[in-house]
Amino acid sequence: MxxxxxxxxxxxxxxxxxxxxxxxxxxxxxxxxxxxxxxxxxxxxxxxxxxxxxxxxxxxxxxxxxxxxxxxLDRDERTTVRREKLGFVFQQSNLLPSLTAVEQLQMMSHLAGDSVRESRARATDLLCSLGLEGHLDRRPHQLSGGQRQRVAIARGLMNDPSVLLVDEPTSA
Ligand SMILES: Nc1ncnc2c1ncn2[C@@H]1O[C@H](COP(=O)(O)OP(=O)(O)OP(=O)(O)O)[C@@H](O)[C@H]1O
Ligand SMILES: [Mg+2]
The missing domain is CATH 3.40.50.300 (P-loop containing nucleotide triphosphate hydrolases)
Structure with a gap:
């Protein structure tokens, strides 16, 4: 890669x-x-x-x-490469306001066509490995800036990308 x-x-x-x-x-x-x-x-x-x-x-x-x-490459082709190879963690965490931490990650699996049920275990593992075990079912507004940033990092890792592009990973 x-x-x-x-x-x-x-x-x-x-x-x-x-x-x-x-x-x-x-x-x-x-x-x-x-x-x-x-x-x-x-x-x-x-x-x-x-x-x-x-x-x-x-x-x-x-x-x-x-x-x-x-x-x-056209827009769809670029989207496919992004989904299959790249993980992106934005400077502003860009989490979806209505989803819990676990759901933010499960959404990535869903977009990749994987089973949502299986993805819950992986999402939970990733979030726990980033110290978010007490916050799995919280929505972004219930999290601190640093916690939101770690959810975004976990989301970037969810589909096991070949490359992880991280913008200001420690800013919060
Ligand atoms: N969509 C945009 N339209 C116009 N100018 C932009 C846009 N996005 C960024 N810029 C300008 O381009 C320059 C580079 O911005 P960029 O966000 O890449 O900087 P950065 O190095 O990431 O900064 P920071 O450390 O503050 O995050 C800045 O001067 C910014 O004002
Ligand atoms: Mg920047």
């Missing part, structure tokens, strides 16, 4: 023009590597992760996952 970014350029609309946030970025992560991207606030870390995680399409450049070029 590897993720390789080549010559990535990303800009956001800014008034009349565009603001270039990623300027010809090359980046590679290979199997088993643990890589941290650091930089000041606003320098483009979340944007870089969103490109690597196929959440946004850059203006130019290529994202190659496991040797396959992702450029030109």
């Amino acid at each position: 590897s993720i390789c970014l080549r010559n990535i350029v990303l800009s956001y609309p800014d008034g009349d023009g565009h603001r270039r946030v990623l300027d010809d970025v090359d980046f590679e992560v290979r199997r088993g590597e643990f890589v941290a991207v650091t930089g000041p606030s606003g320098s483009g870390k979340s944007s870089l992760l969103a490109v690597a995680g196929l959440l946004i399409t850059p203006d130019s450049g290529r994202v190659v996952i496991d040797g396959s070029d992702m450029t030109g």
Whole structure:
């Protein structure tokens, strides 16, 4: 498994023009590597992760996952790669307000087409391994910021992704 970014350029609309946030970025992560991207606030870390995680399409450049070029994949194909290979933990935990901690994780199994009943055991194990044993049936508003962040990390691991992309994992 590897993720390789080549010559990535990303800009956001800014008034009349565009603001270039990623300027010809090359980046590679290979199997088993643990890589941290650091930089000041606003320098483009979340944007870089969103490109690597196929959440946004850059203006130019290529994202190659496991040797396959992702450029030109349509929306559905990108969704499939994300579901099967990538786990993503967002800077804001992005939990669904109406679901309990266990259900947030079970939802990932459901989207992957796995049995919801079997997924409860795995969801419980993951949450317990992150110290959330007393909070399995709580909804996001009943959890602290750090607890929400750990539920989001557990959710990112639920489908056993090849790559876990984590934005600011210890911020809370
Ligand atoms: N959707 C958007 N539209 C316009 N500008 C954006 C958008 N998202 C981010 N930006 C700008 O792009 C730059 C990079 O943002 P990004 O979120 O990637 O930074 P970051 O390094 O993750 O920052 P932080 O450490 O604060 O999370 C910032 O200047 C931000 O204002
Ligand atoms: Mg960020």
